[in-house]
Amino acid sequence: MMKDEGPFLLEWVAHHLAIGFTDIVVYTNDCTDGTDKMLMRLEEMGLAYHRVNDIPAGLRPQPSAIKYAQNEPLVGTSDWVMVFDADEFLCIKLGDGSLDGLISAAKKRGANGIVVTWRIFGSGGVEDWSRDPVTEQYLRAAPPDWNKGWGVKTLFQYDPQYWKLGIHRPKMKNKWLKTDYPETVHWVNGSGLPMEEYFKFRGWRSIARTIGYDWAQMNHYAIKSVDSYAIRKFRGNVNFKKDKYNADYWALQDRNEVRDDTMLRYSEARRQIFEALLRDSVLHDLHFAALQRAEAQLAEFKQTDAYRTMAAGLKKAGGVPITAVAAKPPKARDPKKIEALMSRVEKLASEKQAARRRAALEDGEARNAPLYVPEPLPMAADAGQSWHENHEIRLPGDPNLFTMAALGQIAEGKFERALARNLPKILSASTSHAEFGAGCGFLAAHLSKLLPQMAQFVTEANRNLHDAISRIWALNGVTGGSNLVLRAGQTPETLPTLLTQLRPTSLALGDPELDPAQLAMAFTASGIAPPSVLYLTGRAQARFDGEPDAYEELFCALGLNHRLPFDFTIAVPAPV
Numbered sequence: 001m002m003k004d005e006g007p008f009l010l011e012w013v014a015h016h017l018a019i020g021f022t023d024i025v026v027y028t029n030d031c032t033d034g035t036d037k038m039l040m041r042l043e044e045m046g047l048a049y050h051r052v053n054d055i056p057a058g059l060r061p062q063p064s065a066i067k068y069a070q071n072e073p074l075v076g077t078s079d080w081v082m083v084f085d086a087d088e089f090l091c092i093k094l095g096d097g098s099l100d101g102l103i104s105a106a107k108k109r110g111a112n113g114i115v116v117t118w119r120i121f122g123s124g125g126v127e128d129w130s131r132d133p134v135t136e137q138y139l140r141a142a143p144p145d146w147n148k149g150w151g152v153k154t155l156f157q158y159d160p161q162y163w164k165l166g167i168h169r170p171k172m173k174n175k176w177l178k179t180d181y182p183e184t185v186h187w188v189n190g191s192g193l194p195m196e197e198y199f200k201f202r203g204w205r206s207i208a209r210t211i212g213y214d215w216a217q218m219n220h221y222a223i224k225s226v227d228s229y230a231i232r233k234f235r236g237n238v239n240f241k242k243d244k245y246n247a248d249y250w251a252l253q254d255r256n257e258v259r260d261d262t263m264l265r266y267s268e269a270r271r272q273i274f275e276a277l278l279r280d281s282v283l284h285d286l287h288f289a290a291l292q293r294a295e296a297q298l299a300e301f302k303q304t305d306a307y308r309t310m311a312a313g314l315k316k317a318g319g320v321p322i323t324a325v326a327a328k329p330p331k332a333r334d335p336k337k338i339e340a341l342m343s344r345v346e347k348l349a350s351e352k353q354a355a356r357r358r359a360a361l362e363d364g365e366a367r368n369a370p371l372y373v374p375e376p377l378p379m380a381a382d383a384g385q386s387w388h389e390n391h392e393i394r395l396p397g398d399p400n401l402f403t404m405a406a407l408g409q410i411a412e413g414k415f416e417r418a419l420a421r422n423l424p425k426i427l428s429a430s431t432s433h434a435e436f437g438a439g440c441g442f443l444a445a446h447l448s449k450l451l452p453q454m455a456q457f458v459t460e461a462n463r464n465l466h467d468a469i470s471r472i473w474a475l476n477g478v479t480g481g482s483n484l485v486l487r488a489g490q491t492p493e494t495l496p497t498l499l500t501q502l503r504p505t506s507l508a509l510g511d512p513e514l515d516p517a518q519l520a521m522a523f524t525a526s527g528i529a530p531p532s533v534l535y536l537t538g539r540a541q542a543r544f545d546g547e548p549d550a551y552e553e554l555f556c557a558l559g560l561n562h563r564l565p566f567d568f569t570i571a572v573p574a575p576v
Helices: 006-019 035-044 061-070 099-108 226-235 247-253 262-278 281-301 305-318 335-341 344-362 404-411 417-426 442-450 463-475 495-502 516-526 538-546 548-557
Strands: 025-028 049-052 088-092 113-120 152-157 216-220 387-390 393-396 432-436 455-459 484-487 506-509 533-536 562-564 567-572
Touching: 006 035, 006 088, 006 262, 006 281, 025 035, 025 061, 035 049, 035 281, 049 061, 088 099, 088 113, 088 152, 088 262, 099 113, 226 281, 226 305, 247 305, 262 281, 387 404, 393 442, 393 463, 417 442, 417 533, 417 567, 432 442, 442 455, 442 463, 463 484, 495 516, 516 548, 533 538, 533 548, 538 548
Parallel strands: 025 049, 113 216, 432 455, 432 506, 455 484, 506 533
Antiparallel strands: 088 216, 113 152, 387 393, 533 567, 562 567
């Protein structure tokens, strides 16, 4: 669905032809910049199909277009269908980045649908208008675990007999709900993992259990630059939402916490198609006419106080920390109403899956949500970023380092709360403590204040986290010395010597790269007595979920056969 997307249309078409879409059907309404004419020319060239979205009174543009598409022969005879907008670009990470490769991988897993989650891309600090490709200008995005940006688009095997098209996902027709048909629906997420049963019937967003970006993501460029945003305000939005393009919307969409340049894999293929399209004289003239029209409008608007007020407001909104961004659902959720709408089929399917999930938790699976992002960036230099006190240690609300789950804990003063509360007592008799993989250094700083007599040797191999430790300690008045030593890391080769030198009476493991078996061998090679306490933190605690047996073997090898009741990743000798 499009309205006045002339400056961006050819890039969007070129990109989706490059990844392998064969039939691109676009519905337009009320275009004034030649978008519809460009699509008509593309249809004449056999590269896309234009349809008029003649909107009935009382209906919004998107539902109107979808209603037409439901009866469109081109759509109905397609093998796989996906509904998305002009500011959305499908990005496939799997294999060669092709649509055929993605679909083939899904089919090998018995899937007939792929639920692809949005990845919100912000302005990247770009203010001025540019003709450069959208997919190359904007390479800063929200963290992948930011749940306010988890809307989805669904690529699925479409049969109009069974499905009604939808903006985010199709809806199964009611007459098939109580048949065997729901059992034939097998959808996977953007990492190729099975979706929850309930999603066959309802929902338009991913949740923590269904999020996945390993195979594919839908890059959502909702705002682009300040000037692009101004142009969108000129023409309104495709869905008639009143004052959609305001500062609150900018704060929500202007997320630039991490770099994501995956889309650059398509640059050359997209450029070749784009340039080929421009060699058509009709498309060439229409494309540049749309650019000149937009730029002329923008130049006029930029001379006004309204533009200056808008730009200042957007700059302020862009400074809102990600932890303070509010995102209201389109409609207030009513649990009772949802319960009433749930079909008997959905209830049975969801109850079965919930039972399996409870059983998994009882077996100790997946209890440790990651605290650190997979590839930490340098700690934000902005001195104005939010800092929060956690057990008298101030920590930064920095998405360069922490996951959204951890940022929530930090904001509430609950970061690694169980360990912070209990370690001072557990380690009260320890004289030499080692922490391999200290993350942000929070626990070491906390223990240095409560157990100053205990010597601590702390390592962190990740350079950006190591630098963050130094900054966090300095801000909290924690200084190194004979009882608090920070080093870059350890290797399997240096471990036996290091253990011999330290002779730790307690040990913390946070380094996910430190193999439990290698550590066990290092203790054997050193010949020293094992520590009386060994516990997991941060990234190693999250790794425990995937390979608990490896850590259990380490605990047993060191004679630490007892687990504390509040945390099964703290190992101590069995009580006598």
